[in-house]
Amino acid sequence: MAIQKLTKNQSLVLDALEHAEGPLSAYTILDKLRDHGFRAPLQVYRALDKLLEFGLIHRLESMNSFVACAHPDHHHHHDHGVTAFAICEDCGQVTEMHDAGMEERLSVLAGNQHFKTEKTTIEIRGHCQNCTAE
Amino acid sequence: MAIQKLTKNQSLVLDALEHAEGPLSAYTILDKLRDHGFRAPLQVYRALDKLLEFGLIHRLESMNSFVACAHPDHHHHHDHGVTAFAICEDCGQVTEMHDAGMEERLSVLAGNQHFKTEKTTIEIRGHCQNCTAE
């Protein structure tokens, strides 16, 4: 797929996510971007939709929030395979993980049901190494 | 763990989910139970919380809704391992899947990060066999 130039709003939202410590909700992004002229949720949601489409960000379903992709290809938006997220409930840090074996198992499971997969969500909630050590 | 007697509200909510075609949102449940005296969201959410705790229902994170567990043990609430859900975007049908290989991969992934897993969400969105055939 060809290079994708981002619009101003899309760049602002992506920037906010890339510079954030962890995942942000749409409304948190909105607040961060008020100084840049954002006034309404839709401005954020529209940008998020496009960024998701381009594969530059991910949505974390279990916490209604968004993170910048850990290994974005800014020139060609691509399909990473299935991504699993480890989400620390203490510090909020999110780790992206990829695993061929995992994809294989999911593929088999779906195949058993003759199910046609469109999108797969894998989110592991728990405690990261730092927050486990006491 | 010992047998768990459900309260009236919990039974009503569980019943609604068990008799539903597919997943229900909390507010849909509320509407279904208005005739039984439900007036406020909290009545539903409190029951849902307990039913989740007892392992009698599941929450589908990607659609903010709830389903009755496919193989409940009404006498001893138990820990099924990881459950993967295949969710049909056409008909709404949800299939529960379990797989030891998948759990193993997840366990390895988490282990690699020294991550302590509390809860794992796996949701596959797509099209079921019926809805794929045209």
Next chain:
DNA sequence: GCAATTGATGTAATAACATTACGTCAATTT
């Protein structure tokens, strides 16, 4: 060039999902 289409934007209003706060009541414990 100019009309038509397309895609991004702005704004307001509303819908959908979830929680906090506060008070009551019944059962159990001490």
Next chain:
DNA sequence: AAATTGACGTAATGTTATTACATCAATTGC
């Protein structure tokens, strides 16, 4: 009988997401 606990009821509010409608700039087709 007092204290604790857990379920319940109600209201208000907080949070997340979408619908509806209008404007504007860029592109396309004639």
